[in-house]
Amino acid sequence: MAEKENLSALFDGDTTDRRLIDALESDVSAQEAWKSFSVTRDVMRGDAPQSLNWDIAGSVAAALENEPTYSGETAENVVPMHVSQPTPEVARSGMPxxxxxxxxxxxxxxxxxxxxxxxxxxxxxxVTDPVLAGAQPPVLQTIPLSGSAEPVSLSREPLQxxxxxxxxxxxxxxxxxxxxxxxxxxxxxxxxxxxxxxxxxxxxxxxx
CATH class of the missing domain: 1.10.287 (Helix Hairpins)
Structure with a gap:
């Protein structure tokens, strides 16, 4: 991390350390970091080319090399765990x-x-409960539009x-x-x- 910070400072012109310049000429990782800084700056400024040459295959190959390998012997030694669930009949038989x-x-x-x-x-x-039925508001009937008058009643019992x-x-x-x-x-x-x-x-x- 400190090496990348020093390279970033050298790239921005904040330092002119001769040792970093010498290391940049011989260190491949430092050269890759310098290239990444350059591409990032071009992208931020809008000066990046239309097609960038990203070495994705090389990155994937390097990641696969660092990946730990699993042999067949290790897989054979793994014992699968099977937890059996009781059937409804067995579960009911265990209840009092x-x-x-x-x-x-x-x-x-x-x-x-x-x-x-x-x-x-x-x-x-x-409502069949008399207490709840008594709590219902009274219904006031008026003369319908057909012209025939009906007697006014304050309550009507539900018909069942x-x-x-x-x-x-x-x-x-x-x-x-x-x-x-x-x-x-x-x-x-x-x-x-x-x-x-x-x-x-x-x-x-x-x-x-």
Whole structure:
């Protein structure tokens, strides 16, 4: 790096060191650096020729010579690492039974909730909850453009078919039954764990 800085100073005329001039006459790398400085200056001034003779092949050959070689013996000694992933059946078999049941109940509840929301959206977003229905703003009906007058009403009850209401009630009943079964399974598993802990805990007798 210092040699290139000295050559740059000599090229710019900032120094007239005789040793650098002598080294420039015999050192090939210094001559290449001097050539690079000259081309850079011509390009910056706009005096560069139309076609520059860049020795790209020589640079690539020099880089390949400095590249470390890898023999076939080295490649044969490399042992590939294969990490096997468990199948879904093996992964589920390693889970405790109560966790599997809880996962199934949670998935069923999520699907049922999605079905209920989808049915409500399909019915036009009607609200069946009386609390939410009471929060809706009143609808004021006026005389239509056809000329026939209608009585003014402050509220209109949403019209729903009996089959849709029965379907919603059945879906809610199933969701409630799933949650009750889920709570029962948790209680039973908690009791089993407590009984196992009692059996594993040794009794300590205190003697006077």
């Amino acid at each position: 039974s109560w966790l599997q049941q809880m996962t199934q109940v949670g998935m069923a509840a999520a699907v049922s909730l999605a079905v209920i929301v989808g049915v409500q959206q399909y019915n036009g977003g009607s 078919s009996t089959s849709d209401e029965a379907q919603l009630m059945e879906q809610r009943r199933r969701v409630n039954a799933m949650f009750q079964d889920y709570e029962l399974q948790l209680r039973l598993n908690a009791d089993d764990i407590a009984d196992k802990n009692d059996l594993l805990t040794p009794e300590v007798s205190i003697q006077d």
